[in-house]
Amino acid sequence: MIDTSSRFTPFVGTDRSGSVAHALGFTGLGVAYSRLAARTMLDALDGVPVPGFLGDRPVPFPPEPVRYLGVQATRAALAREDRTGRRGPWLKALDRLGVGFNS
Incomplete structure (x- = not known):
């Protein structure tokens, strides 16, 4: 499996309760983004808004065909x-x- 998003950049968010954070869509950029994503997830869990470039969810991939x-x-x-x-x-x-x- 390849972890990617439709805009080919990672994004960070939390669940509805704000108690679980996630980072997805690294597309081979995991080393470069992992530290930034981890710090951003910790901030998000503390209630700090996620910056736009990391917090905007990408458009989902459409279904086949x-x-x-x-x-x-x-x-x-x-x-x-x-x-x-x-x-x-x-x-x-x-x-x-x-x-x-x-x-």
Whole structure:
């Protein structure tokens, strides 16, 4: 299993009661983010608000077969951007949703 999120960056949060913290979506960035995530989780358990870049939950991945179609459309759009140097409407829409292909 690969721990990833739709924006390909980690996020931190707590359960509804605020008594259990979680950090998810590391996507291979675990070493770099683990200390920041741990300190942020401890702060969150103390009631400190989680900063926006770590606290905003990403858009969930859609179910199959929508996921497959979305991945194929995104791959084609990224290849087209590589060839032309211009972002098409599909990638612009994903950017507005915060999916994370504008890095």
